[in-house]
Amino acid sequence: MSLVLAVEVDGGGAHAPRRVRHVAEVAERAGFALVTIEDDLLRPGRIGAVERAAFIAASTTVLSVAPVVSTTYTEPFHVSSQLASVDHIAAGRAGWVVAASPQPEAAAAWGRPQADPRQEALDAVRVVRALWDSWEDDAVIRDVATGRYLDRDRLHYVDFAGAAYTVKGPAIVPRPPQGQLVVLARPGLVPDDEVDVALVGGADLDAVRRAAGATATPRTFAEVEVALDTAEADGADRVRSAPWASAEHLRYTGSAEGLVRLLRELDPWVDGVRLHPLALDEDLAVLSQLVVPALVKERLATRPLPGVALRQTLGLPRPQNRFAIPGGVA
Template identity: 50%
Template sequence: MTVNSTAPAGVFAALRVRDYRIYWSTGLVSNIGGAMQGVALDWYVLTLTHSGTALGWVVGLQFAPVLLFGLWGGVVADRYDRRTLLPWTQTLYAVQALLLTVTVLSGHAPLWLLYVLSFALGCVFTVENPARLSFVTELVGRALIPKAAGLNILSLNVARLIGPAIAGVLIGAIGTGWVFALNAASFTAVLGGGAALCGRAARTRRRVHDLRSGRDLRGQLADHTDPVRRPGLRRRLQGARHHEHGPGHRHRRPHRNPTAHRNSTAHRNSTAHLRPNRPPEELPMTDRHTGLPGLHLALEADGGGAHPAVQLAPTTRAVRESAVSAEHAGFALVTFADAPLPPGTGPAPLGRIEAGTRAAYVSGLTDRIGLAPTLHVTTTEPFHLATQLAALDHASHGRAAWLVGAAAGADDLATVGRPPLPADALHREITDVVDTARALWDSWEDEAIIKNIATGRFLDPDRVHHIDFEGASFTVKGPLITPRPPQGQIVVLAPDALEIDERADVVLVARPTPDAIASRAAGARERGAHLVFAEVEVVLDTAIPAADRLAELNTTAIWPETGRLRHTGSAGSLTELLTELAQFVDSVRLHPAVLADDLPVLTDRVLPALAAAGLHHPPRPGDTLRTTLGLPRPANRFAAATTNA
């Protein structure tokens, strides 16, 4: 399922982007016109005054604003939308050229007016130049910036080469004034190209607004998934609800109907025997508590994306926008990668905020998407790990998950002063930490907090328990310093390579082909995994074909094989792949190569297409992550003993 492309994209790769192609071609016309005007203005002043001093003033006044107001020009360029700002600057250029045309052709061109127009030209350039240079990034994306910058330099050099030559011929043939007129006329092409870009900009602004607000996308999803609006979908869902298995059936699902079978209440109850002592009121008896039908899509939102060429330190703004955009798009879960060592290589590696802190920050900005930071069992104290995740579950009102990390490289362990661990000791530590965390989350019973004002009692000490856990490399007495999480137990996500399927709520399967994913998913269910997610890396078609994007990214840093399924292609083919995977897994965790480029395609095209097929429903505000995923809230392991006592 991987499309490989190793051929270099070439020096003209940026011209494959439609908007940049318009920008560059019209800019070339404008640059040639500007070079012609520069020669014509200098010649006209010299013939008018026969003074080198006057000519020096005209040239100096054109560049004085850059020296005096250059910093403020950059501020203006950053503050306003460049697709709106640049047409205005080009219009002012055209007005200046028209004034020169009229005054010169009329024969009444006082020197002071030439000075004023030269200074005005410099003022416009002070704003236009930084806006134009930064605008290239918006048009082509990060990967193609070097190619686009080279083409910009090519355009300027070509203009400087042929513009003065054309001006010299025209001055002798038709006069200086008509050269100014031709320059003014050249701006019609520039403004026409700007109008085309602005039309696309308006659509882009609407898309970004809808992505951030969720309004339009939620409407699309409602159109696709509301049973009232889609009676066929309603019939499929109703049929699914009446589909049942025999008592005690353990559903392995090697093959199934992705639109109906997933909503089976019997399937959601098939894990009941794994949750001992669950009281009757916690059984998922209603459709609302069977979880949402379809794939529960998850998104990895670390840094700039999964490709090593875009490894960035995740700023608070980037973390916020990725998580909020994913929630509005309808993702059920967002994960935050982390490692003991900073990402990247070289003398100045990138630093980043710890994943649990990022998730806590996002918890107050979202209301329905699950939050799963990566916390490593080998470098984090088990008690602190369990406390941090319990606090996140309280802060998010029941949307916390834990992606189990087990960094075990020598350099990773050296960050906490530990020697390397043998494979068997590492596996023992992973299981010990997971078991300890689960015990600590149960160390407070749900009824432990009583808040009795009359007696001044805050909690019932008989319902707070010491766990007395003794592992191979640590001991924990307990209890936790945080009350029991709203979900009872944090949702535990475990990569399949850790081989702790029986201890995980969700096993993340990383295999390079759908068949291999299906085989590993079946094995995970046999070992007791409740849910299975497939790991999929994606590079999608944007304005540039996905294969070309990947080839261009690989010129900066090769994306090595990670063992995950990698899709390079269109949104439609990704939708087909996810539909195929829905036969074997409960969800897919997507790893976009470049978040800024691939996430909009996922939200605009892939998720709505899955929703239209009945394979995806966005999570509901106020639901816990367990409710969204169809996982029951487990009973407290100490509750039965307390009741019997």
């Protein structure tokens, strides 16, 4: 399987609709399979990641989109409905990057005691997944002759009771086209058996390889921050004038050719990469014009195809509905 290419597109002004459309169009034309969109509970006034994901889903044809949605202080019932709606808009091209917000400032902003981020993440992912299954695939009838829209026997309660909330269900949105959206998360936040794609980092190649080898998720993506040489400045100069976003990711500074070599070295160890541009406009242009075409030419990556769900792009099967399986667990 060739590398699946993803890029984080939450750069300056990326919450404005025209800007969102432009960035998505550039990424889609370049051949990226997936864009992710950051969010932050402590930055009011921005259009949320889910809303921007829905806009991208409606504005593209082959590009998949996965918003970052924190499980801290958010209601999993609403998260489930919102993400399922994005998958319906995208005809199966949606995912979910699970995140947590452990900062004391977040608890204060929401007027709640500081939560255990891992427990809330685990509870939320389990509830969201159960709610996606709470409608069986053929629950919608649309029988005009009888006036029946739903088969109530194919809607199910999830009956979850946790430390912070209870959820009865069923969902208010039919099961997503993919059955279950692709769930991405960093190792340690959510148990591997609840995750489809682990987002692994590391200070160097060996650290990334170890992190990838330590996961039991079906797929792994390497997290790589990039500061590429441009016509105006080389990557090293650009880093000196702008800080890196995270200390947990592999970092690359330099030419497009050097990045292609790095990704070639990563290819045997991971199933994909999520690139984090230092500055979205500058780096996305180089990635689109030089890096992605070179990877496709070497067959290290392939362009996404029309009508293909994100699960198919990743080589993941469409899950059976737990309630439709005899003895299934809610």
